[in-house]
Amino acid sequence: MNIIFYGVVNSVSFALVAMGFTLVYGVSRLPNFAHGALYVLVGFLTWSFANDFNLPYPLAILISLCLSAVIGAVIYRLVLIRLRGLPTSEIIASFAFGLIILEGLRLQGIGGFKGFIGPFYVLPPFIDAKIRLFGVLMDVQRLLIVGVGLALVLLLWLFTHYTKIGLSLRAIAQDEQAAMMLGVDSDRVAMVSLAIGSALAGLAGVMVLPLGNVTAEAGYRVLINALAVCIIGGLGSWAGALLASSVLGFAMIISTSLFGALWESVVLVGTIILILIFKPSGLLGKQKELEERV
Amino acid sequence: MAGETILRVENLSKSFGGVRATKDISLELNSGEILGIIGPNGSGKTTLINLITGFVKPDNGNVFFREKRITGWDASRIADIGIARTFQVVRPYHSLPAFKNLIVPLNSPRIKRMPGGRSGDRDAVAIDILEEIGFERDAFVPYKIASTLPLGYLKRLELARCLSLKPEVIICDEIFSGLSASEITSLVPLIEKLQMEGMTIIMIEHRLRELFRLVGRVIVLAFGERLAEGTAEEVVADERVREAYLGPESDEGEEGEA
Amino acid sequence: MATGAAGPSRRKERLDRGIKVRTEGIYALTSWREMGYLLAPRSLLILGLLVLPLLVGEYWQRVICQAGVYALLALTFDFLAEYVGLICLGGAFFVGCGGYVSGLLNHYFEWPPCVTIPVATVVGAAISTLVLLPCLRLRGVYFAIVSFMFPLLTVYILIALNIFGGTEGISALSTLPNIWFDQYIVLAAAIIALFAMRRLVSEDIGLIFRSIKDNDQAVRASGISITLYKTKAVFIGSLIGCFSGAYLSHQYGWLGISLFAMDFSILPIAAAAMGGMGSLVGPVIGAFLLTPLSEALRGFGQLRVVLYCLILIGFIVYKPEGLMNYLQRKYHQFEQWKEV
Numbered sequence: 001m002n003i004i005f006y007g008v009v010n011s012v013s014f015a016l017v018a019m020g021f022t023l024v025y026g027v028s029r030l031p032n033f034a035h036g037a038l039y040v041l042v043g044f045l046t047w048s049f050a051n052d053f054n055l056p057y058p059l060a061i062l063i064s065l066c067l068s069a070v071i072g073a074v075i076y077r078l079v080l081i082r083l084r085g086l087p088t089s090e091i092i093a094s095f096a097f098g099l100i101i102l103e104g105l106r107l108q109g110i111g112g113f114k115g116f117i118g119p120f121y122v123l124p125p126f127i128d129a130k131i132r133l134f135g136v137l138m139d140v141q142r143l144l145i146v147g148v149g150l151a152l153v154l155l156l157w158l159f160t161h162y163t164k165i166g167l168s169l170r171a172i173a174q175d176e177q178a179a180m181m182l183g184v185d186s187d188r189v190a191m192v193s194l195a196i197g198s199a200l201a202g203l204a205g206v207m208v209l210p211l212g213n214v215t216a217e218a219g220y221r222v223l224i225n226a227l228a229v230c231i232i233g234g235l236g237s238w239a240g241a242l243l244a245s246s247v248l249g250f251a252m253i254i255s256t257s258l259f260g261a262l263w264e265s266v267v268l269v270g271t272i273i274l275i276l277i278f279k280p281s282g283l284l285g286k287q288k289e290l291e292e293r294v
Numbered sequence: 295m296a297g298e299t300i301l302r303v304e305n306l307s308k309s310f311g312g313v314r315a316t317k318d319i320s321l322e323l324n325s326g327e328i329l330g331i332i333g334p335n336g337s338g339k340t341t342l343i344n345l346i347t348g349f350v351k352p353d354n355g356n357v358f359f360r361e362k363r364i365t366g367w368d369a370s371r372i373a374d375i376g377i378a379r380t381f382q383v384v385r386p387y388h389s390l391p392a393f394k395n396l397i398v399p400l401n402s403p404r405i406k407r408m409p410g411g412r413s414g415d416r417d418a419v420a421i422d423i424l425e426e427i428g429f430e431r432d433a434f435v436p437y438k439i440a441s442t443l444p445l446g447y448l449k450r451l452e453l454a455r456c457l458s459l460k461p462e463v464i465i466c467d468e469i470f471s472g473l474s475a476s477e478i479t480s481l482v483p484l485i486e487k488l489q490m491e492g493m494t495i496i497m498i499e500h501r502l503r504e505l506f507r508l509v510g511r512v513i514v515l516a517f518g519e520r521l522a523e524g525t526a527e528e529v530v531a532d533e534r535v536r537e538a539y540l541g542p543e544s545d546e547g548e549e550g551e552a
Numbered sequence: 553m554a555t556g557a558a559g560p561s562r563r564k565e566r567l568d569r570g571i572k573v574r575t576e577g578i579y580a581l582t583s584w585r586e587m588g589y590l591l592a593p594r595s596l597l598i599l600g601l602l603v604l605p606l607l608v609g610e611y612w613q614r615v616i617c618q619a620g621v622y623a624l625l626a627l628t629f630d631f632l633a634e635y636v637g638l639i640c641l642g643g644a645f646f647v648g649c650g651g652y653v654s655g656l657l658n659h660y661f662e663w664p665p666c667v668t669i670p671v672a673t674v675v676g677a678a679i680s681t682l683v684l685l686p687c688l689r690l691r692g693v694y695f696a697i698v699s700f701m702f703p704l705l706t707v708y709i710l711i712a713l714n715i716f717g718g719t720e721g722i723s724a725l726s727t728l729p730n731i732w733f734d735q736y737i738v739l740a741a742a743i744i745a746l747f748a749m750r751r752l753v754s755e756d757i758g759l760i761f762r763s764i765k766d767n768d769q770a771v772r773a774s775g776i777s778i779t780l781y782k783t784k785a786v787f788i789g790s791l792i793g794c795f796s797g798a799y800l801s802h803q804y805g806w807l808g809i810s811l812f813a814m815d816f817s818i819l820p821i822a823a824a825a826m827g828g829m830g831s832l833v834g835p836v837i838g839a840f841l842l843t844p845l846s847e848a849l850r851g852f853g854q855l856r857v858v859l860y861c862l863i864l865i866g867f868i869v870y871k872p873e874g875l876m877n878y879l880q881r882k883y884h885q886f887e888q889w890k891e892v
Contacts, residue, residue: 031693033641033700082869088829089868091639091696092821096861099818103857220704227697235693265708272698276686347773373775385767390759398763399774401756416756459775 001136003253009142011249012149013208017222018229018241019152020200026173026236027193028186033094034075035201036223037101042068042202043214044105047121057124065202072198076191084187102219125210145207152203153242169193173236228268232275234282243283247271300325300494301377301463306345306355315341317518318355323463328485328495330505330526333515334539339498340382342515343467347379348372359463374404378456379465384448388441392429392451395440396420399458408460420458427454428484446477453484463494470501478504506530514538562889572884593883597833598743601840605735612844613731617803619843620738621647624796625820626827626835627745628789634830635753636785637692637765641700644816646793647800648703648809650676652716654798655807658725665726669798676794681787688782703812710809721808725801734803741799742836745792749832752788761785814857819846822860825867828874837876 017039024032042064049060075097083089125141132138160166171179172189180186209218229248233240248271255267275282301323308315316338323329333339344350346357348369356365364372373379387395397416405411421436427450429435435443440451449469456464466485470478478501485508489495499505506512506526514522514529516538522529529535575586605613625643632638654672657663663671687698711719728734752758760781763771768778801807819842820835827838842863846856867874873881 029693031697079865079869087692088633088637088639089872091641091693092825093865093868095641095696095700095821096818096864099814100858100861100865103854103861106854221708224701224704227701231694231697262712265705265712269705269709272701273683273686276690276694276698280686280690349769349772368777369769369772370775370777373773379773381770381773385770387763387766387770389766390762394759397756397759398771398776401760402775404775455770455774 001134003250003257005133005136005138006142007250007253009146009249010253011246012146013204014225014229014249015242015245016145016149016152016204016207017201018226018233018245019156020197020204021226022230022233022236022238022241023156023169023200024193024197025230026238027169028172028190029236030080030090030190030194031094031227032194032197033091033098033223034072034101035098035197035226036219036221037098038068038072038198038201039205039222040105040214040216040219041071041101042205043123043209044121046206047123047214050123061206065199065206068202069195069199073191073195076194080194081187081190084190098219098223102216105216105219121214123206123210123214139211141210148203148207152200165189165192224268228272230282231272232282234284237282237284240282240284247283297327298325299323300360301346302358302361303342303346304356304358306342306357307353308341308345308350309353314518316345319515319518319520320355321513321520321523323494323496325494326489326492327511328489328497328509330509330512331496331498331515332500332502332505332512332529333521336517337515337538338518339515340467341518343379343465343496343498346372347377347465373459373461374402376404376459376462377465378459378461378463380449380452380456380467380469382467382471384445384452386440386443386448386451388439390440391437392440392443392447393417393420393424393436395451396423396454396458399455402459404459423454423458424451427451427457428480429454445472446474446481449473449477449481450484457488461493463496464488465496465498467498468500469497470499470504482508561892563892564887565890566881566885566887568885597837601739601743602736605732605739610731613735615844615847617731617734617738618847619840620735620742621796621800622816622819622823622843623742623836623839624738624745624792625816626823626839627742627749627832628792629820630824630829630832630835631749631753632785632789633824635758635765636761636782637768638688638782638785639692639696639699640789641696641821642703642817643793643820644703644812644814645699645706646676646680646790647797647816648706648812649680649790650794650797650799651801651807651811652676652797653679653794655722655725655801656716658802659722659807665728665802669795669802672798672801673791673795676797677787677790680790680794681783684786685783688786689779700817703814703817707809707812717808719809721806721810723806725805725807727805728802738796738799741795746833746836753832757781757784818857818860818864819843822864824874825864825872826874828876828878828880829872831874831876831880834874834876838874 020038021032021035024030024035045064045067046057046060049055049063050057053060055063075094079093079097080090083093125139129140130137131140131143133143158166160170168179168184168189169192171182171184172186176186179189204222225248229241229244230236232248233242233244248268251267251271252264255263299322303319303321306319307317319338319342321329331339331342341350345352345355348364348367348371351366356363358364359372359375359377362375364375386392387398394417397420399405400416400419421431424436425431429447429450435447440448443451449472453464453466453469470481473481482504485495485497497505497509509526512524512526512529513520514532514535521538522532522535524532571586571589574582575590581587605616608616625647628646629640629643632640650672653676654665654668657668657671658665683702684695684699687694710716716722728737753762760771760776764778764781771778797811800811820839823838823842824835825838826834826842827836828834842860846860849856849859871878
């Protein structure tokens with residue numbers, strides 16, 4: 001029973017983290033290596049606003065999320081927009097941004113900026129309580145994660161199917177040229193997708209980080225998890241990402257209970273390699289290898 | 295050897311998402327012939343070629359080359375056994391001189407297996423192939439950077455790329471497209487010469503007038519299905535073919551200019 | 553290009569210099585001046601690198617060793633990215649593989665460096681290639697993602713399972729004789745690798761690599777297996793990377809998870825972007841420029857990485873051709889305004 005609950009929570013955590021990345025990649029074919037950085041950045045910003053500026057917690061969260069969306073849009077508008085169509089440069093630039101943010105958070109002593117080092121930063125959970133469900137003792141925060149995660153999936157589905165902006169996102173994702181011919185501005189859409197993707201990264205951070213500490217190193221871990229989910233599920237496939245999150249989530253929990261937490265990374269690497277060998281385009285990957293470019 | 299079935303396609307079907315690109319297409323190719331495949335846009339011609347040459351995996355059906363089942367083989371394997379194809383959108387290795395474009399096929403396992411294929415000056419072989427194809431050696435055309443060549447030459451370069459592989463079958467995907475009438479006129483004798491030397495050729499074309507001078511048999515595709523087959527005259531006279539190209543209720547058919 | 557609505561307008565035109573044209577092919581041997589034109593840059597580079605250790609004090613000599621390692625990594629990155637189309641975001645993986653193999657061989661079997669380094673180069677390359685193999689069938693972006701993940705994941709595994717020394721690493725490995733040896737080995741390796749790669753990309757196999765980058769469908773249609781050639785390319789690149797790792801483990805006398813550090817992944821990329829991607833020599837020079845800079849900033853902690861990334865982005869956006877491409881262009885071509 002334990003396993004089922006923690007498996008679900010784990011899966012949803014993975015899904016939360018991967019959604020932003022899948023969105024950006026699906027729409028503009030851009031692997032956003034800054035995703036993990038934004039996750040952690042929002043965590044630190046929220047902490048800063050709440051502690052250094054003494055803002056009420058919900059407000060801090062809101063501002064940080066907006067900031068991260070803005071940062072995402074700015075990254076696109078200032079730099080990535082000039083590199084569209086040059087896959088080498090796009091990837092390298094997004095990678096560099098990720099590193100700037102992640103390593104920048106660890107800077108010390110520049111102009112009085114004290115870096116965020118050490119396990120001292122903790123975000124409080126929303127409701128600090130535990131309840132008992134079906135005989136399993138569970139933090140309410142974890143249940144909230146599941147709730148928010150599912151709500152988010154629903155919201156995103158509605159957004160991309162019923163709002164004008166959401167539909168334009170899907171249009172560009174499916175066929176960029178056709179969408180452009182119908183008047184959809186590809187660059188604007190890309191910027192919007194990066195903004196939403198960044199906000200999603202931040203949201204995932206705000207939901208999951210209260211379970212532990214906020215550290216800059218977590219940014220790399222989170223990015224790797226997001227990438228793993230996308231590879232296993234198929235780059236660009238939403239359903240694939242959800243499926244892969246479940247697979248990974250449960251696999252990690254099961255392996256932890258059987259072998260201990262140390263083998264997590266091994267399970268991760270193993271799953272990735274297995275998928276790449278046996279079903280390279282991912283569990284639900286739409287594009288078959290090099291086929292689609294004849 | 296001439297006249298036997300060299301390539302056989304049975305019930306090839308492929309859907310992309312909800313779109314039925316090809317449905318149950320069967321055909322036979324006889325050694326030494328030039329087979330034309332025509333049809334209005336969207337009839338599945340290029341998909342058929344991609345299915346045969348391994349660039350797309352079929353949902354159903356089979357392809358046989360000399361009675362050997364090659365369904366689902368990877369594109370490089372199919373090229374390796376002797377089926378070469380051109381691409382509709384010509385993208386040469388643009389920063390390289392024309393003859394260097396042929397170095398890649400000349401280094402393929404297929405050529406290396408052939409007698410004399412491992413040794414020898416590949417550059418010279420490449421230039422020879424280009425000269426046969428019409429690149430005037432005296433004018434140093436083979437040495438020109440590919441991106442500076444006009445389309446007529448680039449189409450010939452595509453053909454040369456296929457020829458470098460010493461294939462048994464060449465599939466030309468709209469090789470006349472984008473060319474002026476005079477450029478096509480100068481290309482036609484080249485293809486005739488290839489046939490006389492024993493090559494089996496499939497030509498997918500829209501430029502029907504020029505195509506009909508070359509082909510023996512023609513197969514018509516429409517909406518992903520095989521619609522008709524016959525000689526050029528039979529196909530042009532066929533009511534269903536006219537309807538497919540020009541729409542129903544069309545009394546005058548043209549000589550086939552789509 | 554300047555265009556005007558009315559009146560005379562000019563446009564910039566680039567032509568090869570006369571001497572460049574005269575030095576194509578065998579005609580270069582016709583005169584001293586022509587040969588000088590060809591040999592001067594190359595000799596300058598080789599002599600410059602070889603003379604460098606003699607000009608600086610001991611502290612900076614260690615920096616030269618570092619720079620040599622980064623130069624090799626930058627060369628590998630440039631080759632894989634610009635000549636094969638594979639963007640390797642995890643060069644540290646090669647360094648770690650080579651370093652760990654050579655260090656472990658030295659530690660457990662007590663083989664001397666002159667044996668462990670070559671062995672580690674080949675074995676490490678084999679391991680790296682094998683591990684990267686599954687993603688070579690897929691589009692380039694997969695390679696970028698997977699290569700990024702592997703160094704980090706390997707570190708997690710090494711720490712979690714506490715194998716091969718875990719977090720502390722293994723120290724007391726044999727070191728190389730002296731600092732001069734250190735420097736000249738890596739400098740020689742850099743020079744040899746550079747000229748070898750330049751030769752390779754002009755050979756037929758190099759042409760196939762470049763064709764895979766430009767138009768892989770045509771390569772498939774020519775009967776060549778793309779996956780096979782990508783594998784060969786990754787193996788060649790990882791030979792260079794693993795050599796530098798093996799060298800490092802013996803230069804430090806120590807192996808540990810820092811051999812998989814992000815620095816080894818990102819600085820070569822920044823050096824390549826700054827030096828001129830595609831020129832092969834540019835990244836090497838870029839490494840020799842960036843490494844001392846990063847040494848000078850050692851006191852500022854993580855500022856180094858932020859700086860590399862800023863330099864990287866700056867060059868990619870504003871001067872994508874990089875230093876060496878720019879200089880080469882100036883050397884080989886001249887510009888003039890032409891009336892249109």
